[in-house]
Amino acid sequence: MVTTAAVIVAAGRGTRVKGGSGTPKQYLPLGGTPVLAYSLRTLTGHPRVNTAVVVYNPEDAEFYQAAAAPFEGRLRPPVPGGATRQASVLAGLEALGSASPDRVLIHDAARPFLTAELVDDLVAALDTSAGAIAAEPVSDTLKQAAADGTISRTVDRAGLWRAQTPQAFRYDVILEAHRRAIAEGRSDFTDDAGLAEWAGLPVKLVASSARNMKLTTADDIELAERLLARAAALLEPRNGTGFDVHRFAAGDHVWLCGVKIAHTHRLEGHSDADVGLHALTDAILGAIGDGDIGQHFPPSDPQWRGAASRIFLADAAARVRKLNGRIVNVDVTLLCEAPKIGPHREAMRDAIGGILGIGAERVGIKATTMEGLGFIGRGEGIAAMASATVLLPA
Ligand SMILES: Nc1ccn([C@@H]2O[C@H](COP(=O)(O)OP(=O)(O)OP(=O)(O)O)[C@@H](O)[C@H]2O)c(=O)n1
Numbered sequence: 001m002v003t004t005a006a007v008i009v010a011a012g013r014g015t016r017v018k019g020g021s022g023t024p025k026q027y028l029p030l031g032g033t034p035v036l037a038y039s040l041r042t043l044t045g046h047p048r049v050n051t052a053v054v055v056y057n058p059e060d061a062e063f064y065q066a067a068a069a070p071f072e073g074r075l076r077p078p079v080p081g082g083a084t085r086q087a088s089v090l091a092g093l094e095a096l097g098s099a100s101p102d103r104v105l106i107h108d109a110a111r112p113f114l115t116a117e118l119v120d121d122l123v124a125a126l127d128t129s130a131g132a133i134a135a136e137p138v139s140d141t142l143k144q145a146a147a148d149g150t151i152s153r154t155v156d157r158a159g160l161w162r163a164q165t166p167q168a169f170r171y172d173v174i175l176e177a178h179r180r181a182i183a184e185g186r187s188d189f190t191d192d193a194g195l196a197e198w199a200g201l202p203v204k205l206v207a208s209s210a211r212n213m214k215l216t217t218a219d220d221i222e223l224a225e226r227l228l229a230r231a232a233a234l235l236e237p238r239n240g241t242g243f244d245v246h247r248f249a250a251g252d253h254v255w256l257c258g259v260k261i262a263h264t265h266r267l268e269g270h271s272d273a274d275v276g277l278h279a280l281t282d283a284i285l286g287a288i289g290d291g292d293i294g295q296h297f298p299p300s301d302p303q304w305r306g307a308a309s310r311i312f313l314a315d316a317a318a319r320v321r322k323l324n325g326r327i328v329n330v331d332v333t334l335l336c337e338a339p340k341i342g343p344h345r346e347a348m349r350d351a352i353g354g355i356l357g358i359g360a361e362r363v364g365i366k367a368t369t370m371e372g373l374g375f376i377g378r379g380e381g382i383a384a385m386a387s388a389t390v391l392l393p394a
């Protein structure tokens with residue numbers, strides 16, 4: 001399996017925002033959420049990203065903990081950065097050594113508005129290139145200034161692009177290039193594409209939007225607040241519910257809410273019969289009005305025989321992302337006499353949060369017996385009901 005990692009560089013001081021004092025920009029609240037958390041939500045929640053590491057300044061440890069806590073289960077321990085962005089990127093790349101990913105996405109914590117689609121496009125571009133970066137064609141007329149502040153010439157903007165992040169590379173080649181640059185005394189690269197260019201690596205330009213802005217000055221932060229407030233005003237909540245039942249059959253374990261639990265029986269079904277994930281998948285599909293699990297993964301299709309139900313849930317989450325939506329919270333109730341759910345509740349919350357790319361604090365798991373009544377009371381099967389709240393552009 002091809003693996004992809006993310007390095008999020010967050011060790012800068014943000015001096016152009018705050019003039020050298022106060023909270024570094026990547027930890028400032030934006031719409032009430034730390035700037036860093038936006039990138040972490042998109043990257044750690046992306047199905048193609050297997051692991052991620054933040055490069056930080058240990059002086060910011062408290063800010064880091066507060067921003068990264070919801071994503072903890074999906075992040076490697078943070079690593080200290082260096083004096084320049086280039087040095088911080090190298091620290092992050094080295095920290096991924098034990099994961100040995102095939103690809104790496106290098107991203108500025110100061111660019112909170114990257115999208116899942118951009119990540120998809122960059123990863124796809126790596127199939128035919130050693131590197132690919134998010135970039136935006138220059139749309140202004142460019143002037144070169146003379147020393148006295150007058151215009152010395154107009155620069156032809158044809159073919160000029162503004163480099164953004166993520167910048168994606170095959171991991172081993174960019175690590176080798178970064179190491180070589182330092183060994184050869186080059187510490188002046190402001191982005192990884194510049195370093196790759198120096199190393200002779202081909203790098204593709206992947207068209208991105210001006211919305212993937214870097215927060216550099218206080219004006220940028222104000223603009224970002226406005227964009228966010230406007231986007232929030234244009235989002236509307238949608239709610240969906242789901243319900244599912246599976247009967248018991250001879251076996252020794254059940255899958256419930258993404259967790260394998262030893263049991264006296266198994267649940268019968270075409271897939272792994274994870275009744276909790278099936279109800280939840282339907283709840284999410286319901287919230288976005290996109291059919292149901294049986295429509296997208298028909299039981300008549302042999303490719304889903306024995307499939308892990310996490311595939312179905314991840315697909316529903318991808319459909320939400322495609323609509324530029326966001327899952328706010330989900331809630332599952334399991335109806336069964338046994339097994340006991342309490343001991344597995346936290347593992348279930350983590351599993352579902354990981355699949356959906358949301359923090360476990362946004363996942364509710366509850367259980368109830370049926371007081372011995374009906375088919376559940378007789379221990380013939382398990383039922384689950386679920387609800388999901390999703391924000392979609394209005
Ligand atoms: N030594 C550094 C410098 C920068 N960065 C990171 O690189 C990204 C882009 O850098 P920039 O916008 O220049 O951030 P700062 O260096 O913090 O800004 P300033 O130059 O205003 O201090 C940011 O996410 C920043 O945290 C880093 O990890 N390590």
Ligand SMILES: C[C@](O)(CO)[C@H](O)COP(=O)(O)O
Pocket residue numbers: 085108162163164165190191192214216
């Ligand atoms: C990497 C980068 O975001 C590409 O635009 C940018 O170069 C980093 O910021 P800096 O202000 O140039 O250090």
